[in-house]
Amino acid sequence: MSVFWLGVQREWRRILTQPTYWASLFLLPLLAFVTVNGVISTPSVNNVALDIVDLDRSAASRDLQFRLDASSSISIADQLPDAHRALQRAQDKTTFGYLIIPADYQRQLIAGEQVSINVFVNQQNFMLGNTISSQVLRQVIESSLRDSASALMVGGQMKEQALANVLPIKSARSVLGNSYLNYRTFLLATMLPHLWHVLVMVVTVIALGKEFKDGTIEQWYRASGNHLSLALTSKLLIPAVVLALWIGLIDVAIFAENNAGGYASLPSLLVASWLTQFCYHTAGLLVVALTANYRQALSLAAFYTTPAFAFIGVTFPTFNMNWVSQLWLAFLPIGILVRCQNAILHWQQNLFDVWPQLSIVAVFALCFGVLGMMLLRSKVSRQELWHQH
Amino acid sequence: MNTLIQEISWLNRHRGALLILLGAPILYAFFYPLPYQHAVVDNIPLIVWDDQQSATSRDWIAQFDAHPKLQVIAVYPGEPDQAVWQQQTDAQAFLHIPNLADTRIAHQQQVVMAYGGKADNFLVYSTAMRAIAQTLQALNESYSEQAFLTLEGNGITAAQLADPIKLDITQLFNDNASYMQYLVPAVFLVIVQQVIMIALGMHWGYRFEMQRPLGQPVMVWLAHVSIYLLSGLALIVFFYRMILPWQGVFIEGSGLQMLSVVTPFLLAVIGFGMVLSIGFREQESAIIWLLPLAVPFLLMAGASWPSFAMAPWVQTLAPWIPSTWGINAMIDVAFMHHTPDYTVGWRNAFIWLSLGLLLRVLVVGKAQAAAPSIA
Numbered sequence: 001m002s003v004f005w006l007g008v009q010r011e012w013r014r015i016l017t018q019p020t021y022w023a024s025l026f027l028l029p030l031l032a033f034v035t036v037n038g039v040i041s042t043p044s045v046n047n048v049a050l051d052i053v054d055l056d057r058s059a060a061s062r063d064l065q066f067r068l069d070a071s072s073s074i075s076i077a078d079q080l081p082d083a084h085r086a087l088q089r090a091q092d093k094t095t096f097g098y099l100i101i102p103a104d105y106q107r108q109l110i111a112g113e114q115v116s117i118n119v120f121v122n123q124q125n126f127m128l129g130n131t132i133s134s135q136v137l138r139q140v141i142e143s144s145l146r147d148s149a150s151a152l153m154v155g156g157q158m159k160e161q162a163l164a165n166v167l168p169i170k171s172a173r174s175v176l177g178n179s180y181l182n183y184r185t186f187l188l189a190t191m192l193p194h195l196w197h198v199l200v201m202v203v204t205v206i207a208l209g210k211e212f213k214d215g216t217i218e219q220w221y222r223a224s225g226n227h228l229s230l231a232l233t234s235k236l237l238i239p240a241v242v243l244a245l246w247i248g249l250i251d252v253a254i255f256a257e258n259n260a261g262g263y264a265s266l267p268s269l270l271v272a273s274w275l276t277q278f279c280y281h282t283a284g285l286l287v288v289a290l291t292a293n294y295r296q297a298l299s300l301a302a303f304y305t306t307p308a309f310a311f312i313g314v315t316f317p318t319f320n321m322n323w324v325s326q327l328w329l330a331f332l333p334i335g336i337l338v339r340c341q342n343a344i345l346h347w348q349q350n351l352f353d354v355w356p357q358l359s360i361v362a363v364f365a366l367c368f369g370v371l372g373m374m375l376l377r378s379k380v381s382r383q384e385l386w387h388q389h
Numbered sequence: 390m391n392t393l394i395q396e397i398s399w400l401n402r403h404r405g406a407l408l409i410l411l412g413a414p415i416l417y418a419f420f421y422p423l424p425y426q427h428a429v430v431d432n433i434p435l436i437v438w439d440d441q442q443s444a445t446s447r448d449w450i451a452q453f454d455a456h457p458k459l460q461v462i463a464v465y466p467g468e469p470d471q472a473v474w475q476q477q478t479d480a481q482a483f484l485h486i487p488n489l490a491d492t493r494i495a496h497q498q499q500v501v502m503a504y505g506g507k508a509d510n511f512l513v514y515s516t517a518m519r520a521i522a523q524t525l526q527a528l529n530e531s532y533s534e535q536a537f538l539t540l541e542g543n544g545i546t547a548a549q550l551a552d553p554i555k556l557d558i559t560q561l562f563n564d565n566a567s568y569m570q571y572l573v574p575a576v577f578l579v580i581v582q583q584v585i586m587i588a589l590g591m592h593w594g595y596r597f598e599m600q601r602p603l604g605q606p607v608m609v610w611l612a613h614v615s616i617y618l619l620s621g622l623a624l625i626v627f628f629y630r631m632i633l634p635w636q637g638v639f640i641e642g643s644g645l646q647m648l649s650v651v652t653p654f655l656l657a658v659i660g661f662g663m664v665l666s667i668g669f670r671e672q673e674s675a676i677i678w679l680l681p682l683a684v685p686f687l688l689m690a691g692a693s694w695p696s697f698a699m700a701p702w703v704q705t706l707a708p709w710i711p712s713t714w715g716i717n718a719m720i721d722v723a724f725m726h727h728t729p730d731y732t733v734g735w736r737n738a739f740i741w742l743s744l745g746l747l748l749r750v751l752v753v754g755k756a757q758a759a760a761p762s763i764a
Contacts, residue, residue: 137558313510
């Protein structure tokens with residue numbers, strides 16, 4: 001049997017005999033992916049609870065409530081007699097806001113006086129606060145327009161004329177990319193690759209760093225006839241295939257969730273993902289080679305990968321980030337993968353279109369890999385680096 | 390007391406665990422808030438296709454640009470062009486002002502203005518769409534006022550008739566709609582939870598790895614509870630009393646209120662960490678197992694994605710994770726002037742700590758039976 005396959009066999013035995021190793025290849029990805037999938041289980045957040053404090057109890061106030069309740073985003077939870085109770089319910093998170101319709105609401109509308117409506121939203125819960133604000137704003141603008149148009153029609157104008165006077169500029173809104181505004185696909189398509197890239201680096205560190213800890217790094221290297229690239233390939237073949245299958249599964253799931261099969265290129269996304277995976281394997285190699293210490297390499301890998309999600313522009317836009325964050329983002333290949341994924345999934349781009357960005361990942365991989373191999377070669381025989389606990 | 394001193398000296402000798410327990414939180418405290426320092430989304434890049442090219446359309450464009458959430462980065466003549474849109478990779482939204490718009494409005498005819506944006510970032514998309522809708526509403530109101538002025542001859546009445554229902558939106562508990570205040574306090578608690586559990590797991594795994602005495606399980610359990618409770622308290626004071634105010638997020642609850650939340654939270658974390666780490670036989674196992682679970686734990690807490698929109702099995706599981714109650718209770722006292730339900734926090738602490746002790750007694754008993762010299 002060739003040296004290469006002996007190396008592969010050796011690694012397979014190591015996987016089987018180290019519970020943490022096989023768990024991080026099979027169990028942990030499953031656990032993390034299933035949990036995230038269970039958390040973000042719906043395409044959009046609907047029926048956000050809102051209380052109404054109706055101090056007018058008129059036909060006009062009931063009409064406004066009816067229109068709000070008819071929206072799929074908001075659900076009227078209860079009608080309360082005073083704002084104090086409504087605030088309490090917002091504080092204990094029974095609802096996420098309340099709307100106060102003032103006394104004399106209907107009378108003022110009929111008299112042509114301006115009437116103020118107050119809505120209080122729980123902005124500490126950003127998503128739900130924004131959902132309520134947007135829906136109430138929309139409904140109130142529509143009600144306001146209807147009342148203005150009615151006033152003009154009472155003054156003798158035709159309906160079309162009145163509408164053209166109160167709403168001379170109509171709007172037609174279009175959604176570009178993620179056209180169904182599917183929150184689930186948006187989050188899963190970024191969060192799952194993020195979790196996966198943490199595991200790619202951790203697994204690489206386990207595979208190489210554990211050899212230092214066990215004091216077997218030189219034995220592993222010599223077994224390949226002192227060919228480091230051969231030794232690394234045989235060592236990382238099984239973990240790389242398993243992790244490549246995981247990202248393949250994620251990519252297929254993302255495509256299925258987006259119904260993107262008809263217009264987007266799955267092979268392009270797979271190539272982009274696998275190149276990124278290769279890059280993180282080389283990054284793992286580099287941190288092990290730099291530290292020559294299993295635990296320190298794991299800590300460094302954790303620092304490089306775990307906070308990446310905050311920097312890649314998913315939770316907060318990159319154009320509002322300071323220069324330090326933007327600089328850090330430039331060193332995160334996962335950020336490039338997410339951008340390429342967007343381009344492929346939502347803008348019908350293919351591998352050729354995203355290649356300029358992917359070439360940066362390739363350059364990273366080359367730099368990490370070459371530097372990592374040089375450092376590792378110089379450290380494999382240094383016995384003082386073995387058995388560090 | 391001897392056990393306590395012994396366990397503390399272990400921490401002092403093993404800088405790896407100490408680095409995780411103290412170094413990592415300090416590093417993350419400065420590093421993690423960096424992307425959110427701007428706190429609000431503004432100046433969203435907007436492209437305008439101005440097919441009208443008149444003084445009126447330039448005035449409209451100036452009004453869009455004046456909205457704090459929008460920034461007009463380019464104005465092109467004619468109809469929207471896909472090639473131009475794709476070249477302008479920074480642009481997040483677009484607007485099209487049709488030809489002869491002001492002539493049609495003067496003739497009392499409606500015009501349709503098309504706008505849209507990239508929906509691959511929901512926060513940017515929703516902010517941009519809301520800002521464009523608000524600006525359009527303001528433009529419409531000014532025209533509507535003119536129509537009513539002609540009809541009524543009175544500016545005040547015209548303004549009221551043009552906008553009969555005025556909406557005031559009050560943002561409760563996060564007045565400035567700060568993204569930093571929304572997300573970072575929750576993340577800090579997850580960091581505290583994870584580093585305590587990792588350090589505890591390393592502490593536990595070390596005994597087996599180095600074949601050191603496992604000690605009297607109740608005494609070791611007590612020592613670990615004391616050490617990690619104090620470390621956790623120090624970390625939370627550091628995050629919530631130093632780092633968050635430094636980042637412009639101010640906590641409203643008193644020290645006593647914070648303590649009443651933090652104590653059951655940390656005890657539950659310690660117990661949960663003891664249960665999760667019971668099978669660890671190496672120090673590094675703690676890092677590997679707990680690292681990928683940080684994001685799922687944060688999500689399960691319901692701070693960023695609402696609990697009622699989660700799958701039923703997650704809704705059942707989430708309350709048992711210490712960070713779920715901890716984050717919600719901390720937000721209650723820190724920002725919402727609300728007293729949380731302490732029974733859930735103490736229930737978690739009691740169950741996890743008891744389970745942790747029970748498992749440790751069993752494991753140590755088994756190890757004693759197998760190799761009395763080690764135990």
